Amino acid sequence: MTAMSQAPADLKHLYYQMLRIRRAEEAIARRYAEQQMRCPTHLCIGEEAIAIGVCAHLTTQDKVFSNHRGHGHYLAKGGDLPRLLAELYGFAEGCCGGRGGSMHLTDLAAGFIASTPIVGGTVPLAAGYAWAEQMKKSVTAQGGASAAGGRTPGATNVVVIFFGDGCFEEGVMHETMNFAVLKKLPLLFICENNQYSVMTPLAERQPKRDIYKIAAAHGLTAVSGDGNRVDDVYELAQAAVANARNGLGPQFLELHTHRWPEHCGPNEDDDLGYRNPGELAEWKLRCPLLQTRQVLLAERLSNDAELAHMETKLAEEIEQAFARALQGSRPTIERMGQHLYA
Amino acid sequence: MTAMSQAPADLKHLYYQMLRIRRAEEAIARRYAEQQMRCPTHLCIGEEAIAIGVCAHLTTQDKVFSNHRGHGHYLAKGGDLPRLLAELYGFAEGCCGGRGGSMHLTDLAAGFIASTPIVGGTVPLAAGYAWAEQMKKSVTAQGGASAAGGRTPGATNVVVIFFGDGCFEEGVMHETMNFAVLKKLPLLFICENNQYSVMTPLAERQPKRDIYKIAAAHGLTAVSGDGNRVDDVYELAQAAVANARNGLGPQFLELHTHRWPEHCGPNEDDDLGYRNPGELAEWKLRCPLLQTRQVLLAERLSNDAELAHMETKLAEEIEQAFARALQGSRPTIERMGQHLYA
Amino acid sequence: MRDVRVMSYGEAIREALDDALAKHPEMLLIGEGVPDPKTIFGTTQGLREKYGAERVLDMPLAENGMTGICIGAALAGMRPVLVHQRIDFALLSVDQLVNNAAKWHYMFDGQQQVPLVIRVIIGRGWGQGPQHSQSLQAMFAQVPGLKVVMPTTVGDAYHLMLEAIADNNPVLFIEHRWLHHVHGEVDKHRPAAELSGAALLRQGADITLAAFSHMSIEALKAATVLDKHGVSVEVVDMRHLNELDVDRVASSLAKTGGKLLIADCAPEMASIGHQLLSKLVLAHRNSLQQAPRLIAYPNHPVPTSHFVANDYYPGAEQIASAVLEILDKSELTESVIRDLQSDLPKDQPDRSFVGPF
C-alpha cells in the first residue's frame, strides 16, 4: 500500500485503504483488553473516509500533522503499521521509541511529521512547517530546481493539519488561520466535525453557526462536506490540495462525521447516554465503508469475492504487524534518559 | 458631566465630552515632559468619538473594560479625572493607589471596572462579567425585581469591552466571542481599528478582509462604521446597546479611526516614517472634533462664543484636576506591601 | 462534636463541592467534562442534577479564555471553580492565571477581588506520557498572589477544598490522580486551625521526611515498614505550596537530630523541594545536622512506555533506602525493601484501576 496515489479516484483503492484502518483499529480494540497497550488510545472507527480521502492526494513530500486521534491519519499517510503497534505496546521499536504511545506518532519517511494530544498544539506547527516549505521553495526556485511529480512549476509541497470540532474552539486555531492567510501558506485545515469533544456535544460548546464559515471569514477558501462519503471527501480534497499547491493559499474543509467507539479506549459507550438516542445507530447506517461497498457492488466495480479477498489480505497484514510489533524490546530507563537535548 | 445620558443624541453634549478627553490628553502630553508622570502612557487623541459615542448609552450600572489606551474610555464612562491624573503621577490617591499608572485604571462607582495592558487580557473578563450579570438578572427576575431606568422588563445591564485591531489577532478574542454567542451575553465588543499595532501596519499582521465579518461568522451581530463620526458611532451603539440589553446577544462594532500621537508617549512621531505619507494629515482632516464642530456651526446648534466657553470651562476643570492630583501623597513601600491577598 | 466518616479522596472532593454549592449560591462549577458521565473521576457526580445546569456546566475547549471568563465572573461576585482534568491543560491559561488572577486584587489596590478556584490534576496513569502527566506545581507556586494547595489526606482534601472555595483569592488546588483512590477519614467539624501550615502525618524520632502529595503516601508506607525494623520516621506533609511551612520542618528536625529527607512528585529541577530546603537553610541554618537528600523524578519528560514506569517514579522503596543511607543503616535496606515490595505495576494505583486514563 502507498498513500501517495496520484491516480484519479480509484474507489476500490480508497475502500481498501479505509478498510485497512477499520480492521487495524478493531484489532487494536480487541487486543487492548489484554492490558498490554497501557496508554490512552483514541480510535477513529467511523471516521476513516476523511483521512483516506484527503491523503490520497498527497505525496511523501507533503506533510501531515495530527492530533490525539491519529491512527487513521498516520496509516493513510503511509505510516508504518508495526511501528505504530510497537508504540502502543511501549516497545523501543515503536515509532517514538515507546516515549509517546498512541497519542504521539511520527513517521518522517512517510511525511507524517507528528501527532500530539494537547488539543490545538499541532495546528500552528503545521502552519510553521508550511511557511518553511514556502520559503524553501522560493529559494530553490531561484536555484532553478524542478517541480516534482507532474505539478505546475512553482507548485509547493503542501502541509495538512487534521483536527476536531472541539479544537476549533481553541484560540490558537484563529491565530494560525490569520497567519496562514496573511502568508498564503500551502496549508490544508481538515476539520473532522464529529459533534463531540470527549462526551460534550457541540451545542454545549459552540453556538449554532457553521465552523467553515468562520474560516471563510478569516479569508480561507472554505467548504463543508459529508465526511462519511469518501468520494465526496476525495473530490473536495482534490481541489483544495491543488489550490494550496498552486499558491492560492490555505484551504479549509469542514467534514461531518461521527465517532463510533468511546472517546478514549476500546469499547462502545452508547449506554452512557451522552449521545442523542438513535444517533449512533443512524451514523452507523452512514458508515463510510458500508456506503462505499454499496457503490462498488452496485456499479460492479468489485464483487463479493474480491471484497472477501481484501479482508483476508488485511487480516494477514495486521496479524503479521502485531506479531512483528510484539517482538519488540523493552526500553530501559537509561535509554529513556537520552535525547533530552539535540 | 455624567456619561450616563439617556437622552437622545445631543450633539453638543457629545462634542463637549469629546473635547474634554482631547483637552485632558493634551494637558497630559504637555506635562509629561516634566518627567513626573513616570509610566508608559498611551494617548487616544484622534479617537475620542468612539468612547463618547458608545458610553453615551450606558448607565452607571453598565460596566466598561478597556485596554492600555484607556484614558478616553475611563473619562467617557464617568471616571474621576483627578484620580486618573494622580495615578499617572504615582500618588497614593490615584485610582489604583499608584500601583498601576496610566495602563491600569478603575473607577467602580462609575462602572469602569478596569483597564490593563496585556493585550486581550480584559476581553474574556468582560464576557465573564456579562455572564455574571446575566445570571444575577435571572435570579432577581425570579424574585420579581423591577427593571431599571425605563428599560424593558427583563433587560439587563450591559458590559462593554474596548480593544484594538491588534487585539483582534489574539486567540482569546475568538474564544471569548464563541462563549459570548453561546451564552447570548449582554456584551458589546467595540473594536477601535486604528490600523496600527504599535508601529506595525495592519497589512503586516492581517490579510485583507473585514474584522467585523469574522465576528459575524462567529454569530455576533456585527457592523462596521466610521469611528471618527460621533453621530455615526452614537447611532450604531444605540442599536447595539439596545440589542444587548434586550437579550439579543453579543454585539460587535468595528469602528475605523486613527491615533495621532506616537503609540506610547506624549509626542507625535510621523517623522519615523512608519505611517503612509500623508496618512496622518488626512486623518487629521477627519478629526472627530472638527467634524462635529462643523455640524454644530452649520446647523446652528452652537456658536463660536459657546464653543469658546466650553474651552474655558474645560481648561478650568483640567487645571483644577491637575492641582488636585498634584496634592497627592507619595505611597510608601510598606503600603505597597498590602493587599496581596483579599 | 465530631462527624467522622470514611470515604475516598475523590468522594471527599465531591462532597466538598456539594457542600460548597449548597453554601455559596454564587458558586459555579465549570470545566471540560464536569457534567459528563465520567464526572471528572467521579468528583462531580450528581452535582448538575442537584444544582442545575446554570451552575454546574461544561465549557468550550478554550482554557485561557475560559479562565479569563471565570475571573470576570468572580469580579462580578460569582465564585467559580474551574476544573482541568490535567494540569498540562492549565499551561494554556498561564496568561490569565499569572497576569490577571494572581495580580488583580493587588494591582487595583485592594478594590476588587477574584474568588476563583482552579482544580488541576497531576500524576501518573496509564502511559499518559510527556504532555499529559506533568508535575508543574512548583511553576505555579512561585507566583505572588496565587495560593497553591496540594492536599494529601482525605480530610485535607475535603477541608482545603471548602477553604479554597470560600477564599476570596485565586487558589490553585492540586490533586494527584492516584490520591483519588485513597481512603481516609473526614471530620466535618475539624477546627480550621488544623488546616494551616504543614501537616504532621506521623510522629517519629530518627529522621524528618518532608513530602509532597502522593509522595507523602509513599513516605507513610516506607515509615510503617521502617518502624518494624526499628527506625522511627516523622512524616510532614507540605500541603501549602505558596507558603512552605519551614518552621514546622525545623521543629521536626530539632526532634530528629537534623536529619532530613525531602520527597517530591516532580522532576528534580522542577521540585519545590529546592525552595523548601533553601528556605530552611536561610531561616534555620543550624537545623540540619547531616547532609539532606531530595528524592524526585528524573530531569526529563515522562515517557509513556509502562516498561519504565517503575524506574521513573520513585516510591516507598527509594524513600526507605534513602532513609537508611542517611541513618547509616544500609545493612537493613535489603530486608526493608523486601517487606515493601509489591507486585503491582507502578502505572496502576491499585488493582481496580484498568485505564485507559
Added chain:
Amino acid sequence: MRDVRVMSYGEAIREALDDALAKHPEMLLIGEGVPDPKTIFGTTQGLREKYGAERVLDMPLAENGMTGICIGAALAGMRPVLVHQRIDFALLSVDQLVNNAAKWHYMFDGQQQVPLVIRVIIGRGWGQGPQHSQSLQAMFAQVPGLKVVMPTTVGDAYHLMLEAIADNNPVLFIEHRWLHHVHGEVDKHRPAAELSGAALLRQGADITLAAFSHMSIEALKAATVLDKHGVSVEVVDMRHLNELDVDRVASSLAKTGGKLLIADCAPEMASIGHQLLSKLVLAHRNSLQQAPRLIAYPNHPVPTSHFVANDYYPGAEQIASAVLEILDKSELTESVIRDLQSDLPKDQPDRSFVGPF
C-alpha cells in the same frame, strides 16, 4: 588572535543577530516590532534592510500561535529567533514553549529537533508596573528540555546569543532591560570553553557573591566600593539557569571561607536563588561555613509608582550592607553606603534614559 571591541550590551545583541543571520541562511528574526523604527531598543536595527523582509519580520499579536508557528518552521529546518519585548508576553505562549518546544526532541525519540531562540526582556523601566516588568526566569528555568541563559556581560551577550542560535534546542535568552545600556568588551575570538558554566566576574577572598543578570552589575558596584574599604568580594555570575553551576560556587566558597550571598532580580518566592542554594547544600553540604543570605525583591507584584522604585529594587547598597553583616563588619556600612550613593532615581538606568518604556 583577538578582535576586541567595546560596545553596549544592546549593540552586542544586534551584532550577534547580524553575524548569525549572515552565517545561518535558515535563520529568521521575528517579533512584534522587530522591523519597526524603534527596533527593539536598537537590537534589530538595519537587519531587515540587510537580510530582507522575508527573514526579518514583524508578526501578528498572537504569542502562542506564533511560537507554535516558529516551532513548526524549526522542525522544517529553519532557525527562528522570536522576540518578546517583555517576558510578560511570553506567558501567553507557555503552552507551546513547555508542551511542545521543550519536549519535542525528547518525545519523538530524538528524531526531530527544534532550533528555536526566544528572546525575552525582563526588568524595570518607567513604571512598567505589575503586568510589564515581571521576573519570570525561574518559572522557565525548571522545564526539562528548555535551555535558559541570562547573560550579564556584553561579551556573554554576544557569544551566548550566537551559541543560542546555533543550538539545535529551544533556548530562552533573557535580557535585563537595564543591561542594554551597559558597555563592555566583545572579543569575537573568545574560546567557546569560556562560555560554559558560571562566569567569574571578579576575584575576591572574603565572601562569594553569586548573582543573576543585572544584580551582577550591582554586585560589581558594591564590590568595587567594598574593596576600597578592605573587603574583598568574589562575584560569580550565574548565567546558565537551567544548569546552575553549583560546583563553581562551591569552589569559590572554598576560597572565601564558606560565606555566601546570593543576589537575584526577582521576588524572593520566584527566585532561582533558592534552587542554587538547595543544590549547593545537596551537593556540597560543607561548603557553607556561615549562614547564607538571599537578596531579592519583595513578594508582591511590581507597583508602578516611581516613588517606591528605590525601595522595591535592591541594589549595590543592599548588597554591600548584607556583605558587611555576614562578615560582621557592620561598622563599615555607613561609610560604604555613603560611597555608593547615587542621586539617580532607581527607575532610570542612566541619565540618558527618559522613558516612556
